[in-house]
Amino acid sequence: MLIFAYCIYTLCVKKRQTQTSLHSLHVNLVLRCFSAIYFVPKVKRSCSGRSIWSFISSCSKRFTIEVVPPTSSNHDILLVDSDELFTKHTVSEARAVQQRLRADADAKQEELRLMVGERYRDLLQASTSIIAIAKSSHRVLDAIEQSRGTIVSQSGLPPPDTVLLDGVDDRHLYTLQVLAAHMKLLLDAPEHLWRLIERKKYLQAAWLFLLARVVHRALVRHDETEDQPWVSEGVDVSTEFPLVQRQWDVVSQFRSQIIHKSTLALREASASTEDTCATLVTLHLLDSRPLNDTLAALLSQRSKTLQSVLSWIPDSQLGDKDRATKPSKGHAANAGSIPVREVTQAMKKAFSAIARTTCTAKAIFQQEGTSPPLIVRVLDSIQADSSQLGFDPKDLPDELRLSTQSLLTQLTSSANFQLLPSHLRSYRPYVDLTSSSTSLIETHFAQRLQEWFRKSTDGWQTAARKWFSGLLVVKDVWSLRTSVRKRIMTSGLDSKEKDYVLASIDDVCHERINGIWKKALSDAENEFKVCIHDSTSSESFTKDPSPPEFLFSPPPIPVLSQSSKAFADTQFQKYQLAFKRQLVGRSLQLDAVLSTLEQCARTIQQDILHVKLHGDGKRMPLVDQLKINYQPAAHNLSSNIVAIIRQTTTDFIQGHVSDAEQLAFLSRLTEALSSSAFVEDIGCSPEAVKDFRREVASLNNTALQKWREVITSRIVNENKxxxxxxxxxxxxxxxxxxxxxxxxxxxxxxxxxxxxxxxxxxxxxxxxxxxxxxxxxxxxxxxxxxxxxxxxxxxxxxxxxxxxxxxxxxxxxxxxxxxxxxxxxxxxxxxxxxxxxxxxxxxxxxxLPAPPALSFDAPLLQFGNPPINQNYHNALELAKPSPRFGMLLVGNVEP
Known part of the structure; x- marks a missing residue:
């Protein structure tokens, strides 16, 4: 300790460290020199000058500290008394000293001026640091004095370096080395624990923690056993090394950290089976959780993961909820508001969490034939030797085969751990294999797993309904179903679980398809109602040309564009469609009303055809069930169309003034509906088709009857x-x-x-x-x-x-x-x-009535020729010719 104190004093005086470096120097040198005194082999306890400096030099080389012994400097002459200066030195030397002193004074004065003027703040900080350094130095000096008194009071100093150690000294050195190995493991444990936690090696971290706990107990116990040789040497670890207890206080905090981190790690659905099993074993060892509780922890954490996945909201639904384009004229809007790929990814991600959790739980807890579950085999390998196991340890994955020797080998400076006793190097955490906490009833496991699976699948189905609400095209829904089905078939679930999930996704898809079709029918009905009102109301009614006039009126020739070929194709398609409308006598106004319903029916037919073509043969009854579930909506639409036309006809009949043109348009509309394939294409039953045609034909007769009354009364009144x-x-x-x-x-x-x-x-x-x-x-x-x-x-x-x-x-x-x-x-x-x-x-x-049969031999006048001997008379009474008409001798003009 005197050597340690002298080193600090020399460094403080010679190196003039700042406050920060001195504090770090205190901590590092106190620990290292303290360890050096007790753990460096063959250390001398003599305090001779040369041995002290040799030891300091060796310590400085070991700890990279530069130590300079006190020597005389050249400027000591500047500190002598003035009388001695003139007595011992010549005049020239005295003058030189005078000049140097004067130059030094000027330099100090200039430095002081700069310090006061420009470095005033630094000066204040330096003064504060100097005061703190002074206090620290006094405390160090007091500690040095106490250490020196303790060293002097000791007796029985060890022999010098030149004397060879005998057997007693070897035993004492070995004792100190074993003690140092224990303390080394305890001191390095926090660093290794942090590293293992960061690498998510929770089982290794738990093993190291349990090993550190055993080492701490071995250090603080006072039993004189062979495993504690320092007790026989008179070393009281608790009293002489308080660092042991403080270090264990640091290490003991890692237990809660490991448990917390490993519990959170169970939420990772993408984790492998080996990592998940190692995490569950960690909870069993550190938190003393039975296997039932570890299974519950796994399922509960995966439920939280699944809940976070199912709470996903599409970007389009975060803002404007009405961003989806409203379908028009029976067309389904594009699904650009919610991309199908995003919904597909969310569906697959949620299902993967369910499937991987189920498969992982089976791989860990389910018994495979006569072989025990994986987690039980891991616990057996931890507790029993390889010779006592009922299976080959090599059958276990490498991540689950762990021992104290392999763990210490992976740590840095593992050579020091060879001094540990054999019972520590072969340490195994205690596992009670006969307890109920290490066993799991197979039926209980299967029941809990199936309950979790069905509950999670139901939650997935509920979330899928919300996600599917943003898909407005049947093709997108069916393509998503196909993609998810492929993922389900390759998920590794058993046949019953796959059937349950497939039934869930089919229910969602069918429900959404029915919703899309019902929405299309509702929009078509609303638009038909608006169109027929606009077409028959007196305010917005425009007179259509008669069918013969419309038939012989050529549509406008399209203007072709040289820039875009697709645009030219579209123009020709419109031109062709205009010709088709002329051939069937479908005017623009009439086509605007009927196309609303016919386009809706055409879209539904295309959707049904797409579902049939891209469906699997085993699921065809579901397609038929889809049509059956949708059919009431089609019947409802046909009934509503009849009701709309009936209401319009009633308004015309009960009205005081009726326009023949509007009644004629209504007649043409009902006539076209009665012969249109709309009611069949929307999926109505044959009975509903017959009822619809009968109702529309009856309304057509009613409209024609009113039309006859209007035109006959008007014509008779005009020409009575x-x-x-x-x-x-x-x-x-x-x-x-x-x-x-x-x-x-x-x-x-x-x-x-x-x-x-x-x-x-x-x-x-x-x-x-x-x-x-x-x-x-x-x-x-x-x-x-x-x-x-x-x-x-x-x-x-x-x-x-x-x-x-x-x-x-x-x-x-x-x-x-x-x-x-x-x-x-x-x-x-x-x-x-x-x-x-x-x-x-x-x-x-x-x-006049047509002839009963047409033939080439039939006369041109079917009712006979008029008499020839009759004088010609004009069929109509014309105006009398003008007097000038006779002057126009057109017949006498020569060509």
């Missing part, structure tokens, strides 16, 4: 029989009647049934019948020859239709009898009217 008396002989129908018949033909063309001859014939007959009845009623009020001829002309038309017009023929016959005074006159008028019909059959061909 006149009371005017004609001076000339009546040889044709009145212009009012002929204009009325042509107006009826034109109105019928606006109904748009020119493509169905049978349907057109029915509409023509019903409309013409209503007109004839109303005209006959009005004609009965006016008695003149023109009205009589008109009635006779209409009687000839009704006679062409045969028995189906018997009622109308009777009404006309009654009117003719009433207005005609004699039968001869009436027969003459009927003959003239019959001949007039033959001349007008081409102009009124759309109102």
């Amino acid at each position: 029989p006149s009371i005017q008396k004609y001076s000339s002989l009546v040889i044709g129908s009145s212009p009012d009647l002929l204009q009325s018949l042509l107006s009826i033909a034109d109105e019928i063309r606006h109904v748009g049934v020119v493509f169905d001859s049978n349907r057109q014939s029915v509409i023509v007959q019903e409309t013409l019948r209503s007109f004839v009845k109303l005209w006959a009623k009005e004609s009965s009020k006016v008695a003149n020859e023109q009205n009589i001829f008109d009635l006779a002309f209409l009687r000839n038309i009704s006679g062409i239709y045969g028995q189906s017009w018997e009622e109308v023929s009777e009404i006309l016959d009654t009117g003719l009898k009433t207005l005609t005074p004699g039968s001869g006159k009436r027969a003459e008028i009927e003959t003239a009217a019959s001949e007039y019909l033959l001349r007008m059959q081409t102009m009124l061909s759309s109102l």
Whole structure:
């Protein structure tokens, strides 16, 4: 200790260390010199000058300290007395000393000036440091004095270096070396424990901690055994080495650290089976947890990991929740708001946590045939020797084969640990293999694992419903299902667990697909309602061209772009679609209403086809079940479409003013719906399809009936029989009647049934019948020859239709009898009217019945040729020619 004190004093004086370096010097030198005094072999306890400096030199080389012994310096002459200066030195030497002193004084003065002016703050800090150094130096001096007194009071100093050690000295040295090895392990344990914890080697850390605890007990016990030779040497470790207890206080804190870190490590679902088993063994050794509790810890920590994964929220749902594009015209919106890849990754990550936890728990706790579980084998290998094991230790993974010797070999400076006793070098943590804490009932394990598996799968299914809500396309949902199914099939679960997970994902997918289809049907219904209201309301109604006009109106030729080929293809597709609409008589306004429903049905059909093509054969009944679950929504849509059309028709019928154009559009709409494949494509049953077509056909008849009433009353009111008396002989129908018949033909063309001859014939007959009845009623009020001829002309038309017009023929016959005074006159008028019909059959061909059979030999005039000997008369009464008309001798002009 005197050597140690003198070293500190020399370094403090000669090296002039600062406060920070002195404090670090105190700590390092106190520990190292203290250890050197007790642990360096063959240390001398004599305090002779040369031996002291040799020892200091050796210590300085060992601890990299430069020690300078006190010697005389050249500037000592500057410190002599003035009398001695003039006595012992010459005048020239005295002058030299004077000059040096003066220069030194000037330099000190300048330095003091700079210090006060520019380094005032440094001076204050230096003064504080100097005071602290002084206090530390006094404490060091006091400690040196105490150490010197202790050394002097000791007796029996060891022999000098030159004397060889005998057997007693060897035993004493060995005792100190063993004691040093114990303390070395205890001192190095914190550093190694931190390193093992950082590398997540929790089992090795627990083993080292237990070994350090055994070493500490060996140091503080006072039993005189062979394992504690220092007790027989009179060394009291607790009293003479308080560092041991303080070091153990530091090491003992690592127990809670290891338990906490290892518990958190169980949350890593990606950890290997060996690492997880080592972590569970760590909890069993350090925290004394039975295997049941270790299983519960594993499942609970993995549940927290799964919960954090399931709480994932897509980026698109963090901000605007309405970012998803609303579908339009039955089209499903793109799933750009929530990428499918993100949802797929989240689904796979959550399922991987479930599958890996289940497989890891089985690999660790499940018994494999007659072989015990992995964790039990690891505990057996820890407690028993390799010769006593019922299995080959080499069967265990390298990470789980651990011993004290291999652990000490991995540590730095492991050569010092060879001095440890054999029972420490072969130390094994205690494991009670006969206790219930080291056993696990197989049925209990299987039940707890299956409960956790089903609960976790249900939570995964609940989270999947939220994630799937952002997918708006059936193809995305089905592709995600396919990807997740592949991951499930390669997960390593057994068949029952796979079936349970597959059923869960199928339920989620089917539920989402039904939701997408129902949303598409709801949007189509809402848009259809808006479109039909806009198309039939008087404020926004635009008159469509008649179907014949629309048929022969060429669509605009597309303007091709040279920059983009895809754009050109799109333009040609639109051009082709316009031609198709013309061929079926689908006007733009009508197509705008019907395409809403037809595009929705087309999208659903494409989705069903995609599901069938990309589904596995074993799961085809699920596809059928998907259609069955969706079918009520399709029936509901068909019923709602019928209700919307019925409400619109009722509004027209109950309205005081009805537009024939709007009624004609409604008729064309119902006619197109009754023949459209929309109701079949959306997946309705055959019975629902029949009911829908019947309901729509009934509404079509209702709309046509109202349309007939409107146009017949309007035409009759505009061209009703006149009371005017004609001076000339009546040889044709009145212009009012002929204009009325042509107006009826034109109105019928606006109904748009020119493509169905049978349907057109029915509409023509019903409309013409209503007109004839109303005209006959009005004609009965006016008695003149023109009205009589008109009635006779209409009687000839009704006679062409045969028995189906018997009622109308009777009404006309009654009117003719009433207005005609004699039968001869009436027969003459009927003959003239019959001949007039033959001349007008081409102009009124759309109102007359078609021939029963068409052939190439049939005459052009199906009702016969008019008489040739009759003089030509204009069919219509025209205006009289102008006086100048005769001057235009066009026929006499020579070419």
